[in-house]
Amino acid sequence: MGLLDxxxxxxxxxxxxxxxxxxxxxxxxxRMDGAERALMAxxxxxxxxxxxxxxxxxxxxxxxxxxxxxxxxxxxxxxxxGAGTGLAGGAIPLGAPIVISLQKMNRILDVDEANRVAxxxxxxxxxxxxxxxxxxxxxxxxxxxSQSVCTLGGNVANNSGGPHCxxxxxxxxxxxxxxxxxxxxxxxxxxxxxxxxxGLDLRGAFVGGEGTLGIxxxxxVRLTKNPPAVRTLLLSFASVRDAAQxxxxxxxxxxxxxxxxxxxxxxxxxxxxxxxxxxPTDAAAVLLAEIEGLDAGVDIDAGRxxxxxxxxxxxxxxxxxxxxxxxxxxxxRKTAFGAxxxxxxxxxxxxxVVPRSALADxxxxxxxxxxxHDVVVMNVFHAGDGNLHPLLLFDAREQGxxxxxxxxxxxxxxASLDAGGVLSGEHGVGVEKQxxxxxxxxxxxxxHQNRLRRGFDPVCRSNPGKVLPEGHSCADIQxxxxxxxxxxx
Amino acid sequence: MDLKLDPDDxxxxxxxxxxxxxxPTFRVxxxxxxxxxxxxxxxxxxxxxxxxxxxxxxxxxxxVQCRACEPACPSSVPYGHLMEQTRESxxxxxxxxxWRQRLAFRPLAxxxxxxLGSSFLAVAARARLVPRRFxxxxxxxxxxxxxxxxxDDVYLFTGCVMDAWQRDVHxxxxxxxxxxxFGVTPTGDVAPCCGALQAHAGLTDHxxxxxxxxMAALSVDQRPILVDSAGCGAAMKDYGHxxxxxxxxxxxxxxxxxxxxxxxxxxxxxxxxxxxLRVAVQDPCHLRHVQRVHLATRxxxxxxxxxxxxxxxxxxxxxxxxAFSVLQPELAGDIRDRKVAAIDRATPDVVASANPGCSMHLxxxxxxxEHPMTxxxxxxxxx
Numbered sequence: 001m002g003l004l005d006x007x008x009x010x011x012x013x014x015x016x017x018x019x020x021x022x023x024x025x026x027x028x029x030x031r032m033d034g035a036e037r038a039l040m041a042x043x044x045x046x047x048x049x050x051x052x053x054x055x056x057x058x059x060x061x062x063x064x065x066x067x068x069x070x071x072x073x074x075x076x077x078x079x080x081x082g083a084g085t086g087l088a089g090g091a092i093p094l095g096a097p098i099v100i101s102l103q104k105m106n107r108i109l110d111v112d113e114a115n116r117v118a119x120x121x122x123x124x125x126x127x128x129x130x131x132x133x134x135x136x137x138x139x140x141x142x143x144x145x146s147q148s149v150c151t152l153g154g155n156v157a158n159n160s161g162g163p164h165c166x167x168x169x170x171x172x173x174x175x176x177x178x179x180x181x182x183x184x185x186x187x188x189x190x191x192x193x194x195x196x197x198x199g200l201d202l203r204g205a206f207v208g209g210e211g212t213l214g215i216x217x218x219x220x221v222r223l224t225k226n227p228p229a230v231r232t233l234l235l236s237f238a239s240v241r242d243a244a245q246x247x248x249x250x251x252x253x254x255x256x257x258x259x260x261x262x263x264x265x266x267x268x269x270x271x272x273x274x275x276x277x278x279x280p281t282d283a284a285a286v287l288l289a290e291i292e293g294l295d296a297g298v299d300i301d302a303g304r305x306x307x308x309x310x311x312x313x314x315x316x317x318x319x320x321x322x323x324x325x326x327x328x329x330x331x332x333r334k335t336a337f338g339a340x341x342x343x344x345x346x347x348x349x350x351x352x353v354v355p356r357s358a359l360a361d362x363x364x365x366x367x368x369x370x371x372x373h374d375v376v377v378m379n380v381f382h383a384g385d386g387n388l389h390p391l392l393l394f395d396a397r398e399q400g401x402x403x404x405x406x407x408x409x410x411x412x413x414x415a416s417l418d419a420g421g422v423l424s425g426e427h428g429v430g431v432e433k434q435x436x437x438x439x440x441x442x443x444x445x446x447x448h449q450n451r452l453r454r455g456f457d458p459v460c461r462s463n464p465g466k467v468l469p470e471g472h473s474c475a476d477i478q479x480x481x482x483x484x485x486x487x488x489x
Numbered sequence: 490m491d492l493k494l495d496p497d498d499x500x501x502x503x504x505x506x507x508x509x510x511x512x513p514t515f516r517v518x519x520x521x522x523x524x525x526x527x528x529x530x531x532x533x534x535x536x537x538x539x540x541x542x543x544x545x546x547x548x549x550x551x552x553v554q555c556r557a558c559e560p561a562c563p564s565s566v567p568y569g570h571l572m573e574q575t576r577e578s579x580x581x582x583x584x585x586x587x588w589r590q591r592l593a594f595r596p597l598a599x600x601x602x603x604x605l606g607s608s609f610l611a612v613a614a615r616a617r618l619v620p621r622r623f624x625x626x627x628x629x630x631x632x633x634x635x636x637x638x639x640x641d642d643v644y645l646f647t648g649c650v651m652d653a654w655q656r657d658v659h660x661x662x663x664x665x666x667x668x669x670x671f672g673v674t675p676t677g678d679v680a681p682c683c684g685a686l687q688a689h690a691g692l693t694d695h696x697x698x699x700x701x702x703x704m705a706a707l708s709v710d711q712r713p714i715l716v717d718s719a720g721c722g723a724a725m726k727d728y729g730h731x732x733x734x735x736x737x738x739x740x741x742x743x744x745x746x747x748x749x750x751x752x753x754x755x756x757x758x759x760x761x762x763x764x765x766l767r768v769a770v771q772d773p774c775h776l777r778h779v780q781r782v783h784l785a786t787r788x789x790x791x792x793x794x795x796x797x798x799x800x801x802x803x804x805x806x807x808x809x810x811x812a813f814s815v816l817q818p819e820l821a822g823d824i825r826d827r828k829v830a831a832i833d834r835a836t837p838d839v840v841a842s843a844n845p846g847c848s849m850h851l852x853x854x855x856x857x858x859e860h861p862m863t864x865x866x867x868x869x870x871x872x
Contacts, residue, residue, distance in 0.1 A: 031520075035544040039521040039530055044504050057519060084521065085506040103519025123519065125510055131801075149506050274563045338505035341564030345500035395500075 017074045018054045021098065024066035029057040029104075040081070040099045044146075046348055046396075047089035047431050053096040057104045061179060061187060061217040064100065068185040068215075071098055077464045078183070080211045082122065082154030085146040087337075087349050088430030090158065090210045094465035100215060102153045108132060109218065116223040117176055117193050122153025122216050129221070138223040141168035144426070145334040156216050159208030161426035163259035163333065166384035167292065168224060170426065172207045179218035180206060183461040193220055205452060210428050211463035213456035227258070227292035231302040232320040234329060235309040236283035240264055240367075240379065243285040244360035246305075246312040247383040250289070251356060253308060255301050258292040260384030261333050267378040267391070270339040277328035280316060287314075287383065288333055336380045337391070344376070344393035348405050351427040352416035356386045365415045366390045373408035375401075387425035388416065414439065434469045492536050492578040494571055499536070502529045502566045508558035513806035514551050517823040522548040525558035525568050532575055541584055549575055550585065551817055553810035553824070554689050555774035560781065569779065570730065576691030585691055590816075594687050597649040598699060600678040604633070607653040624814055624853045629654055639663070640672010643750070644707060644714040646725070647675050649682040651718050651845045658845070661866035662717045662747050668869050669757040676714075679706040683716075685724035686811045688731070700728045704740050717747040717862055719773035719844035720811055723780050746776060748843060748861055752785035755792065764868045767796040769837035771828070771851065771858075773844030777804045786843055790861050793868035802831035809850035825854045832856055839864075 018032040031037075032054045040052035053076065058064045071078050077097035084091055093099055106123035113136060120129060126147040130139040143162035144150055150160070156178060161170040168174075177191035191203025206213050237243040243262045250260065263271070264285050272279040279286060287309065291301045306317050320326040340347045354362045363379060366388070370377035376393040390412055394401040413423065413436050423433050423440050437446060450468055454460075508525040509515050515524035522531070522544065531548050535541055549572070556569040579585040596603045610619065611629035619625045633656045636647065643666060647659050663673045680703040684696030703725070707714060716722035722744060729738035770786055777783040783804075791797055808814060808824030828851070832840055841861045842848040848858040866872045 031522075031544075033544040034539075034542060035522050035531055035548055036520075038534055038539075039527045042504065042530065044506050083506055083509060101519060106519070128510075146506065149509050271563070274565070335507060335563035338503060338507045338563035341501045341503045341566070345503065347503060397500075 015054070017070070017076055017098070020070045020074065021054055021056055021067060024070060025056055025058060025063055029059075031055045041093060043081075043084040043086045043089060043091045045087050045089040045092070045430070045432060046346060047092050049431075050089075050092035050094065051096045052093040052099050055099040055101060057101050059104045061181065064181045064215055064217050065185050065187055067098060067100055068181050068183060071461060072183075072185060077461050078215075079463045080153065080157070080215045082151035082157070083125070083146070083149045085150045086154065086158065086428065086430060087351070088424070088428045088432045090428045090430035090463070090466060092431055094431070097464070102151065102215070105217065106151075111136070111223075113138070113223070115193060118221050118223055120152055120219050120221060122151060122156070122219060124152050126150050126152060126155060133223060134226065137226055139226055140221055141165070141174055141224040142171045145337065147334070152219050152221065153216050156207050156219060157209060157211050158426065158428040161382065161385075161387065163261050163330075163382060164290070166260055166382065167256050167258040172204065174222040174224070175203065175207050175219060176222055177220040178203055178206055178216045180214040180216055182214045183457040183459065187217075191220070206456075208428075209453075209456075210430065210467050212453055212466055214462055229293060229295040229298045230258075230326070231291045231298045232326045232329060233287075233289045233291075233302055233305055233309075234279070234318045234320070235287040235289065235305075235314045236280045236316040237285045237287065237312070237314055238283070239313075240285040240363050241360045242313045243287045244363055244383065246287055246309050246314070248356050248359060249308045249312065250305055251384065253304060255291075255304060257289050257301070257305070257384065259288065259290040260382070261288040262286070262379070262381055262383040263288070263333065263336065264379040266343070266376075267336050267339075267380045270342050270378075271332040271336050273342060274335060274339050275328055275332040277325070277332045278318075279329070279332055283315065288329060333380070340378070340391060340393060344395055346394050346396045348392040348394070348409055349427070350388065350390045350392075350409060350412055351424045352388050352413060352421050353425040354386045354388060354416050354419045354421035356384075358419040358421070359383065359386055359388075362388065362415055362419050362421070366412050369408050369411045369415065373404045373411075375404055375408045377408075382425070385425070386421070410436070429467045431466060434467065437467075437469050490535060490541060490578070490582065492532055492575050494532055494536060494574055498567050498571055499529065499533055501564050502526065503564060504530070505563070507563060508561050508568075511557040511561040511803070511805070513553055513555060513557070513808060513824045513827075514820060516805065517820065517827065523551055525566075528552060529566070529568070529571065532571060541579065546579070546584060549579065551820055553774075553806055553808065553813045553821075555806035555810060556778045557774055557804060557806060560778050573688055573691070573693065576689070577693045578691075580691030590690060591692065594690065594692065594695065597682045597686065598695075600649065600652070600681045603649055604653045607650075608632070621853075624849060626654070626849055626852060630656065634660060636675040636677050638672075638674045639667055641674055641710075641712065642671040643673055643712055645673050645675045645747075646680065646683070646714055646716045646721060647677055648718060648721050651721070652677075654849075655845050655860070658717055658860040658863055661860065661872060662715070662862040664866050664871040665751065665758070665862055665869065666715070666747075668759065668871055669751065669754045671754075676707065683721040683724045685720050688724060689811050693731070696724070697731060700725075700731055700737065704728070704736065708736075708740060711743065713750060714744050715747045715750050716744060717843065717860065719746065719776035719780065720846060722746045723775035726780060746780055746782050746785065746843070748785040748789045749780070749782040752788040755789055758792070758865075759869065761793070761868050761870065763792065764794045764864060766794050766838045766864070767798060767836070768794045768864065769798045769800055769832055769835045769840045771800065771807065771832070771840050771842045771847060772804050773842060773847045774804070774806050774810075776843055786841065786861050789865060790841060793865045798835045798837055800828075800831045800835055802827065805831075807847050807851055809844070809846040811846055814846070814850045821850065825850060829854050829856060
């Protein structure tokens with residue numbers, strides 16, 4: 001800052017884009033320094049090629065709109081950011097975009113119990129919302145494992161799932177309306193709180209858009225009534241196949257549990273080490289099953305799951321005796337990814353979905369593929385809806401490991417697709433699954449997706465270089481990645 | 490520069506972000522440079538050669554060192570030790586802990602001078618000569634009651650600032666332990682300071698010297714050492730790690746938070762009519778996240794007050810953080826606002842806090858606070 005600026009109280013950084021952003025926000029809510037940019041270049045994924053521009057912390061729709069207009073004037077890309085817990089690199093900035101952090105837009109604006117809807121800002125933490133609603137008899141049903149951290153805006157962008165989405169459906173089923181700032185700065189309301197909104201379901205198109213369609217600034221979420229009774233079972237098995245077969249049989253028997261989660265032995269050992277919930281560390285796999293409903297019904301269903309489990313060779317069936325025990329078991333399941341560092345400093349997480357009937361076979365292939373590539377794999381997954389999360393463990397400091405991990409990952413994806421599955425259940429495509437899009441979709445499919453995206457964002461300003469692969473998306477990814485970086489890049 | 494961090498410790502963070510909502514500075518700023526995940530990443534970058542810019546320095550300086558991120562971390566990243574080592578390395582390079590700070594810490598190990606100075610401060614505070622932002626209570630004592638030894642069952646660690654400013658809490662604690670049938674030796678000037686504040690500032694050599702001094706003074710026998718300041722207790726329980734000697738490990742194992750120790754002897758206290766108060770328990774971070782013995786406070790308090798209520802903020806820091814509230818007043822104030830809102834929702838008559846820094850910081854924010862021992866002593870009628 002020059003002496004003249006200091007005397008006049010002006011804060012000129014020499015960067016016209018940052019200066020214009022400061023003019024519409026405030027000096028302290030726009031950061032352009034190397035430390036901030038280094039951190040904004042990353043999220044929870046392993047992807048390391050991001051380069052961030054200025055970071056903004058808006059507090060209102062009007063401010064997001066103002067940032068968008070500055071971006072348009074400077075022809076600068078933007079990337080929205082929630083908690084940065086994404087595992088597919090969706091928030092990784094490509095092409096030094098303006099990073100728009102929605103962390104400061106974290107108010108619950110209105111709770112309408114009669115109509116079972118709440119209006120929230122995108123920076124509200126998923127679990128904070130449910131904690132606020134619970135004493136009033138409600139909660140927000142989608143419960144991603146990162147729910148204690150991740151924000152509603154991120155949930156909308158990724159159409160996030162979670163263990164309890166088996167019975168309640170993923171985020172899309174719980175979003176009634178979204179106020180969106182489009183990349184040209186226009187503010188639109190998509191969807192509505194009426195039971196049958198008229199016209200095209202643009203809200204449905206927006207949910208899962210991974211930030212490429214604009215920025216949600218207000219979200220109307222559906223409130224779900226708290227269940228009168230809950231039963232939680234922990235079944236131990238001598239093989240992952242037995243656990244997977246139990247899951248298939250439970251669903252085939254017409255039971256719809258709230259959640260059906262499987263963890264293999266390696267992951268169980270890691271989480272038990274952290275939570276001490278009494279997970280059996282000698283079982284090859286554990287199945288965590290939860291049933292919600294009326295008192296009488298949940299006991300009947302719990303009994304049937306118990307029977308089906310034993311018929312499939314369950315070595316032990318434990319029922320949670322208290323809310324504390326139940327919460328501890330869930331804490332274990334939900335911190336599974338973070339517990340990995342006990343074993344290795346890096347992990348690559350996949351998110352494929354396969355038909356439930358193919359679960360056991362695909363899992364066997366996953367172990368076989370990992371063995372062949374000399375990679376340690378752990379499996380923890382939303383078994384009820386066939387959503388696999390194979391975790392490939394590695395140490396990036398070891399030469400050549402990352403190549404083996406990528407090779408194994410690619411084979412796992414192909415095995416899932418061959419079994420009739422899809423690329424991503426809930427984490428999104430981001431940057432990391434882009435190159436596999438062509439294996440799931442035809443050119444015509446991706447052409448249509450690109451045209452839809454262009455409908456929202458004709459100039460490709462919002463989160464460029466994501467989701468659609470090169471040749472089908474509007475931004476040249478190579479060019480985006482070629483931005484030079486300094487020591488604090 | 491080389492921060493001298495253990496690469497395995499640094500690598501034990503997989504950037505999952507589960508720590509973020511538990512970090513008070515991230516909660517009030519929403520800024521990754523104010524988060525444990527972000528600070529660890531910056532440590533890595535500095536370790537790999539990135540310069541320590543003003544912004545990097547700020548990221549480290551703004552950490553309260555509450556260590557709430559540690560129990561939240563599924564991979565048990567030793568964040569507190571990483572941050573202490575980072576500050577020690579930066580202080581050694583003269584990048585942090587300026588001479589004013591070093592000078593300000595010096596009297597902590599000089600008990601007489603500290604008490605004399607604090608009496609002057611008390612007079613000045615009454616005359617309203619001390620700026621409010623320093624958070625010095627208006628009712629600081631000018632004179633203090635004498636310490637007396639009642640037996641040799643346990644030591645009661647009296648410390649530095651707390652002995653000068655809140656000796657009444659030591660006396661309350663001592664009376665409670667005596668009421669349970671045990672004789673108490675207040676440590677007084679032979680063990681003047683635990684060194685916690687110095688360690689937080691990166692002046693670890695000072696802490697090591699104070700730890701050695703305390704161990705020499707209190708190791709004539711093996712009786713338990715009770716501590717009624719959560720921050721001091723946490724620091725003393727860490728002497729094993731700090732000094733890395735078997736003697737220090739043995740010493741650290743003798744250290745108990747006073748509530749932690751009393752929870753095992755609560756049945757020995759007489760039955761009395763509870764105080765007619767609704768009491769909210771505020772868990773000092775170094776009791777809950779570091780020592781992890783905060784439940785004992787409830788065990789000890791429950792029989793002596795009408796009602797105990799929990800705060801709904803999941804043990805988030807109050808912003809005191811030793812010297813943090815003086816060094817980062819704005820951030821500390823924002824963090825306190827969240828805590829005060831949580832306290833308001835719990836509608837207590839009084840807040841029980843087992844750490845002097847927290848109670849003064851909250852009191853400066855208009856919250857009526859008492860040490861749990863003071864409440865128990867009052868119920869027992871021994872004050």
